[in-house]
Amino acid sequence: MTADLKERVLDASVQLIREAGLGGLSMREVARRAGVSHQAPYHHFTDKAAIVAALVERGFTLLAERMEAAERTGTAAQRLRRVGRTYVDFALEQPVYFRLMFRPELTDPERFPAAEAAGGRAFAVLERLVDEVTGPQADPGRKDAMVTMHWSLVHGLATLLLDGPLASELGPGVTRGRHVDDVLSLFLER
Amino acid sequence: MTADLKERVLDASVQLIREAGLGGLSMREVARRAGVSHQAPYHHFTDKAAIVAALVERGFTLLAERMEAAERTGTAAQRLRRVGRTYVDFALEQPVYFRLMFRPELTDPERFPAAEAAGGRAFAVLERLVDEVTGPQADPGRKDAMVTMHWSLVHGLATLLLDGPLASELGPGVTRGRHVDDVLSLFLER
DNA sequence: TGCCGGTCATTGACAGTGTCAAGTCCGGGG
DNA sequence: CCCCGGACTTGACACTGTCAATGACCGGCA
Numbered sequence: 001m002t003a004d005l006k007e008r009v010l011d012a013s014v015q016l017i018r019e020a021g022l023g024g025l026s027m028r029e030v031a032r033r034a035g036v037s038h039q040a041p042y043h044h045f046t047d048k049a050a051i052v053a054a055l056v057e058r059g060f061t062l063l064a065e066r067m068e069a070a071e072r073t074g075t076a077a078q079r080l081r082r083v084g085r086t087y088v089d090f091a092l093e094q095p096v097y098f099r100l101m102f103r104p105e106l107t108d109p110e111r112f113p114a115a116e117a118a119g120g121r122a123f124a125v126l127e128r129l130v131d132e133v134t135g136p137q138a139d140p141g142r143k144d145a146m147v148t149m150h151w152s153l154v155h156g157l158a159t160l161l162l163d164g165p166l167a168s169e170l171g172p173g174v175t176r177g178r179h180v181d182d183v184l185s186l187f188l189e190r
Numbered sequence: 191m192t193a194d195l196k197e198r199v200l201d202a203s204v205q206l207i208r209e210a211g212l213g214g215l216s217m218r219e220v221a222r223r224a225g226v227s228h229q230a231p232y233h234h235f236t237d238k239a240a241i242v243a244a245l246v247e248r249g250f251t252l253l254a255e256r257m258e259a260a261e262r263t264g265t266a267a268q269r270l271r272r273v274g275r276t277y278v279d280f281a282l283e284q285p286v287y288f289r290l291m292f293r294p295e296l297t298d299p300e301r302f303p304a305a306e307a308a309g310g311r312a313f314a315v316l317e318r319l320v321d322e323v324t325g326p327q328a329d330p331g332r333k334d335a336m337v338t339m340h341w342s343l344v345h346g347l348a349t350l351l352l353d354g355p356l357a358s359e360l361g362p363g364v365t366r367g368r369h370v371d372d373v374l375s376l377f378l379e380r
Numbered sequence: 381t382g383c384c385g386g387t388c389a390t391t392g393a394c395a396g397t398g399t400c401a402a403g404t405c406c407g408g409g410g
Numbered sequence: 411c412c413c414c415g416g417a418c419t420t421g422a423c424a425c426t427g428t429c430a431a432t433g434a435c436c437g438g439c440a
Contacts, residue, residue, distance in 0.1 A: 103353065149343070237427090
């Protein structure tokens with residue numbers, strides 16, 4: 001009632017997805033929770049897909065802000081490590097956003113260019129940083145491979161912890177945070 | 191008409207997901223395509239979730255078979271590389287299966303233990319192989335980190351190519367297969 | 381032969397969904 | 411004052427997943 005209906009709809013959507021999964025996201029239930037009629041949300045979002053796209057944009061913006069903060073101080077190597085850790089932490093702390101962000105079939109870039117742009121902003125941080133740490137490369141293909149390698153490691157770690165088998169079983173007495181640190185150390189200090 | 195309805199339902203489901211995404215998977219449309227009444231599939235699957243679970247099991251079995259084939263010949267290092275490449279190839283060739291396999295909220299392991307078991311079979315290959323290549327480790331935590339690192343790299347590469355920004359933009363004149371090889375080389379031959 | 385249980389599939393119904401099309405209300409500018 | 415545009419509501423439609431009851435078919439047994 002207090003805040004903008006647009007915000008309330010988005011918040012209710014996140015909450016609903018958290019409880020019932022993306023499949024449980026219902027336009028009408030969202031409206032119900034926001035205390036309005038089932039058609040009110042359509043005044044702010046043309047579509048159910050538009051709500052999801054707005055969440056994707058929110059998510060990428062959140063991630064980009066965190067990554068940009070992590071790259072502000074320290075040596076290049078320190079910053080690279082911290083940004084990687086930030087990426088994984090974000091996935092684990094905001095699973096709802098993170099999962100939506102990597103379901104591209106939900107957000108057609110033609111219809112929702114803002115979502116894609118926010119994604120580019122986050123990815124740019126990682127790219128810039130890897131460039132800096134690995135130094136200039138003769139072969140541009142090698143540079144690309146370098147970026148992809150770092151990014152894959154971090155992204156894979158995040159998704160395996162979130163939705164892979166690492167979500168449940170993890171050696172006895174090993175916290176997820178500890179495991180993440182171990183893997184990052186192994187990868188970066190070789 | 192010819193084959194078992196159970197098989198036809200599964201095939202139609204894959205096809206439908208391929209065309210319209212998981213959200214477009216409809217019990218009734220599947221039945222329509224199989225040429226039966228809207229309730230016929232219920233005789234073979236208790237649920238819509240049961241269909242998805244069956245596809246997940248199929249997918250993991252397919253992947254496990256391919257990985258097991260790839261680990262049969264060659265030196266340990268060769269086999270590790272080939273299994274990694276197989277993992278990525280599978281994701282790119284069978285995106286419908288691969289995506290379902292990593293949406294654990296769709297297949298409750300209590301209800302569908304077979305799906306989880308098939309997953310374990312595939313993961314075991316990678317685990318066994320990393321163990322072999324990296325040799326015995328004093329610290330068991332280090333061994334786990336070793337496995338997770340390799341796995342994350344490969345899984346991240348697969349998902350970024352499939353659903354991340356690497357799906358669209360990739361340096362000019364660089365095929366996906368070439369890029370995968372470059373990244374794997376960089377990672378394995380350090 | 382005649383019946384019987386079980387498997388497979390059918391038709392019918394119900395609540396819930398996304399979304400189109402109209403209506404209602406209301407505050408602020410001509 | 412009027413009226414206009416935005417915010418919201420009510421009503422309807424086709425479609426969905428799933429429960430229930432019904433029917434066809436079949437091999438085996440009396």
